[in-house]
Amino acid sequence: MNVAVFTDNDFDKVNGVTTTLTAALQFAPPDVRMRVYTAAGIGEESPHYLALRSLGVPIPFYAEMRMYVPRLRRYLAHARADRVDLVHLTTPGPIGLAGLWVAERLGVPLVGSFHTDLAAYTHLLSGSPRLGALMREYMRWPYGRCAQVLAPSDATRRLLEGARGEGARVRVWPRGVDADLFAPARRSERLRERWHVSPARPALLYVGRVSREKGLDLLPLIQQALHSARLEHRFIVVGQGPLLPELQRRMPDAVFTGVLSRPAVAEAFASADLFVFPSRTDTAGNVVLEAQASGLPVVVSGDGGPCENMRDGETGVVCRGEGSEAWADAVGRLVADRLRRRRMGVAARAYAESRRWQEALQPLYRTYRELVAVRGHAVASASLEVAPGGRT
Known part of the structure; x- marks a missing residue:
């Protein structure tokens, strides 16, 4: 299967999202082909990354990070060329929203992973509980459109279930560690x-x-x-x-x-x-x-x-x-x-x-397989219905 991962994060900076996605690319099994779609820096050229650079503006209260204007039609063209089976959004910013748009245009499943409590950050950095509440309301929209949401901890799962009211769609995907590098x-x-x-x-x-x-x-x-x-x-x-x-x-x-x-x-x-x-x-x-x-x-x-x-x-x-x-x-x-x-x-x-990445990443790959299989069954059933004599 081919997976397009959309993120607003800069890959020439180290943070939790980039560390996690780098590990996901490194340990992806043979049946999972992942490519990161972004507009930010990636540090080095690689076929595993598609960086379509565009206009960027600093994020309020988070000046060293930027929001980029997504090049929607180019992302869609690349996704079609990559024969994408599933879209994974990791951030609710403009590039993550571009991933949502691409998934809807292609008719493929959308997975969301939750990495940063932007509502809490907004509250703390702005000093405004109202802005924090508005951010939490906003984040319900992109994650609410996902077939599955992956939370990094039980605490985050409870937070998401409370916000979404749909606990069945939230599952825990715990983080791992490179125990060879860190030793x-x-x-x-x-x-x-x-x-x-x-x-x-x-x-x-x-x-x-x-x-x-x-x-x-x-x-x-x-x-x-x-x-x-x-x-x-x-x-x-x-x-x-x-x-x-x-x-x-x-x-x-x-x-x-x-x-x-x-x-x-x-x-x-x-x-x-x-x-x-x-x-x-x-x-x-x-x-x-x-x-x-x-x-x-x-x-x-x-x-x-x-x-x-x-x-x-x-x-x-x-x-x-x-x-x-x-x-x-x-x-x-x-x-x-x-x-x-x-x-x-x-x-x-x-x-x-006991928390190495190889094991920690299995819930992610398992989610990919499950959603692609469900879509495959749905497409096959639809084909039978429209085929001559396919209706019962």
Whole structure:
């Protein structure tokens, strides 16, 4: 079968969507031929990507990302030439909507996968609950037209079922991890020396977009509480985003690396001692799996999807409170207990080994097959009805 995947995401930037789709392309079985349709950068030319560049404008409250004007008829022409059997939209932006239009023109099934809670982001970044509610209402439209919607976690599934009122069409497609790239063997003592960390001064790592919706307002407060408790540590922040200048000002002792290549990110994970991820809006949190694959215990929020990608008390700690006191307590207990961190790190690696992409992607491919088979049966039945003598 031939699958056209429509996304508004830039493939020359690393994020949860691009990581997931790259893995889906890499591990696609012989009967599934996927091609990504986009208007954004892809980093390098490849037959697996169709990048029809067009006019782009910055997204409000998300300036480093852009919305592109889709070249509808060219997408449709390419989809016909590719003999597309199914369309998969991964974003509700203009390119995702182009995928919906193409699916309707071709009469093929439409699958939607939910990756980002844009309604929560809009609320947090704009400060307007009304805008957040409007975004949630808008997102019901494209996903409501899908034959199947794939959610990355049970928390997201419940959110979608509540919004759509059609639980039967929502199923969970959990995320996976490249446990070969992200591995404890990549630990670098030279990097730890550059960070000025040691067994007595552990490295507390954050990896991701440096923005308010990730809950990073908590980091300076956690750092202050740990200093007050005389717990030696150093925060390492990997990533870029609009909150970076404020964090640099409020956390002068922290290390800010900016954006790193995937191998360099893997080295940073393996060279740290604890992963701190305070986001309450993430639907999955791929980085939580990457941290555990690297042998790190994790501290995550009890809200959203990341807490479903670890084992509370075994591979890390779920922080049930929202305030800085609860987070400082959860992080501080692990900073103070090196042996517990080590035990959790070993368990985290073992857990991540069971979450490799090869297995995690099977629900996606299974959904493709089911919907294409259903359409095949429907087409065959229609052909029998219109054939001479086909009516009963």
